[in-house]
Amino acid sequence: MTSCSPTLEPPSPSRIPAHHVPIIPPPPLPPGPQDLAFSPPLGSLQAPIPPPPPLPPSPPAMGTAPPHVFGLEKSQLLKEALEKAGPVPKGREDVKRLLKLRKDRFRSDLCWILFCADLPSLIQEGPQCGLVALWMAGTLLSPPSGIPLERLVQVATERGYTAQGEMFSVADMGRLAQETLDCQTELLCGGLGGPNRDLVLQHLVTGHPLLIPYDEDFNHEPCQRKGHKAHWAVSAGVLLGVQSVPSLGYTEDPELPGLFHPVPGIPCQPPLLPEEGSPGAVYLLSKQGKSWHYQLWDYNQVRDSNLQLTDFSPSRATDGRAYVVPAGGVQAGLCGQALLLRPRVSSH
Template identity: 30%
Template sequence: MSVAPPPPPLPVKTTAEKEKNIAGIQLPKELSECKWAAGYPELQKGCFLSRVCQYAHPKQCQYYDIPSLLQVGPTCGLTALSMLLNGKPTAAELLADAIVLKYTINGEMFSAQYLCELTQKHFKSIFYKGILNCAYIKEQLTTNGCLLVPYDADGNHAPCQKSGHKAHWALIVGYLIDDQDEFYVLARHGKTRNLAVWTLSSLSQSNANLVEFAQPNGYPDCTFLLPPGGLDGPLGLKERAILIKGLTQAVVKIV
């Protein structure tokens, strides 16, 4: 009985071929965008996909080195908080705590006030009320601040305006100012491992349009807990965010 010969060895990628692949995506051979971020693969990928600073070095850019976590169930806010805590406690452990406190039923956090109170058990945090696209928020981000922000997520998870029907939570881990003085935020959230790059203005507009709840398509039979007054009430999501400072993770500065 003959034995089949072993398969040939897999081809070894050259250095040039490896450099085409950035953080899991195959980039075109002729790519000339975002070369300034070549030493920071996640950031280069995020800027490439968002067409940010394609050919010009940003004036300023820095972010916290916080690994991503993927959410299980409708736990985007709790997952974002767990990222800040380096996964300890986990989102599941934070969920158990939130259920005891009657802040949630399934993991949903439709109250920025409730999530802020959970955050304050681990960090010194400020419950922010107001428009995000302002001098105060920019100053906080440029002086090593982090934000937990609710917004409407589009199909590609970027900020959109759907009246709160696609409410989601993001963790703002840094910022970028391009050569035209446009202010961007660098974000993580529980639906992808990619580092997102969004304009602060688009995130601010999305945050300000959170006015009503819609039953999520993936959970047609679940009961969700809404705060008194709804999404646009005093404990809700509209024009609300959570500011955190004093994180222990390393800050990456692009100079």
């Protein structure tokens, strides 16, 4: 295993008062149709019957709450997009949608097993993609209420990890996660290939989140821009293409033959991981702060993007804003690195 796990001890907490940035809740669902009042007959002296008050909005179904949007009060465009977006789909439903839309992308000679943990969505404001990814990951590590994003921003700023929400150091992200989420972290170095590949896949199969820096393309997928489009994503699941599905603990999807899911509450036999030389057999189920939908990314594509983060964006270097970049630059802080997060094991 190629990994580096430096001591990530946070400094003593600062006494600077918290700076609260409001998270505006999404707009309510439109009310149901109103009952129409009957018109009085001609010649009647009775006043028209007023219509009844509008019915209250129906409560959203469990697990389908609309996404949180950070900075919603500042963006009419975000408001309109949110109103049209509808509820956030769960991971399984989103993956099935992707599989139906892009059948040609997934090998028909393999059986597919989906391991996924549901993540909420949060739309970032400004260069806060890393902190938004950490916030989403935190919902799998902390109590259901999670840790407010403004708390992550506050602590990261107080510790000197960021100036505006940007995070150019995986090591700093690990320290921040330990302090705010009280979780275990493991810093991977040397890329997502080689011995680290099986470590990452086994981590995702168990349902734990992974934070990955990469270069973001126009469609949010990984690309190679030498770090000029550096971005963060959180992965909380994996789609594995296998020759055969273990007999214990899996069920085939009723809508998509050839797609299998672990049965909740039943111990399942771990599948044989695809070999590293098998193309198109491993896809990461990922989210990032510019969309509330899941995406499926080819593992090799993510690995290659993560391994070429070397330069600071020229456009950022000349925009007149301050950024916190570690000694050694983007290459020292992000290149070939990722962060594994696990709940802290109780000693009691």
